[in-house]
Amino acid sequence: MKTKVLIFGLLLSTQLHALELEGRSDFSKRVMLNAAVSGFVDEIAVYRGQLVKRGQVLLTIDQSHYQLVIDQARARVASVEPERAQMQTELNKAQELFDRDSLALVELQQAEYNFQIAKSQVEVATSKLRDAELDLQHTVIRAPIDGLVLRLNTNLGRYINTQVSDPTLVTLVDNKEMLAVTSLTSEQWDPVLVGKKARVVYRNKFYPGKVLAVDYDQIQQGGDLPTFELQVLFVASGEIPANMPVTIQIQD
8 A cells, every 4th residue: 555645845655665756847957158259249140949059159249350360460470480481591501500610609509599589479470370260269159069048148239348247148958858856854865866767757748867966965945944955867858848847756
C-alpha cells in the first residue's frame, strides 16, 4: 500500500523510498552577451524567442571607425617595412665586412642597433594592426551556443560606451537541456541523491533526467523552515519555458 505525507508543502512518497516533489522549471544555461567595443548598434539580426545556432550573428556594432583604424595600421606597417628590409641588408653587409676584418666592431654594432630599431618599429605596427583587426571582429556579436534569444536589451542606433558601462545586450538560453528545481527539508536532504535517475512531469508528459546537484547551504524564506535546493537536469527539447510548475519523481 502506498502512503503519501504532505510535509511543508512537499509531497513525499514512501513507496520504495522514492521522492515526489513539486518544483519549477528553469534554464540550465543562460549566456548574457555584451559588447567588447564601443559604437552605435548598426544591426539587430534576431528577435526575442528566436532559435539560433552557435556562430550565428546576433547584432553588429558600426564598423566604419574600426575599418578606418585597420586601414591606418596597414599603411603604417607598409611604411616601416622597407626601412627594416634596408637595415637588414646593411647589417648583412656590415657582418661580411667585419668577418673579413674590413669593418670595425663599433660600426657592426651600429648596424645591428639600426636593424633592431627598424625591426621594433615593424613589430609595434604589426601588433597595432592585429589589435585593430580584433576590434573589428568584436563589432559582430555571435551566438556562443545553440539556443533561444530570451531577451534583447538594445535597439538600433543606441550608442554603447564600454568605457562607461557594460550592459547586457542579448541573453541566450539553452532551452533543450532544462533544470527542474525544488526544495528539500532537512529530513529529506541526502547527498546520495546526486546522480540518481529522476523523472520530470509537466502537463502529464514525462521527461527522463537525473539529479544534478543538492545544495549544502540552507535557504531561509520568510517564516518557513529552512530548506535545501535540489536540481534535476533533463531534456525538454524546447517544450517547457522557465518557471513552470513541474513534478519531480526521484527513483530509489
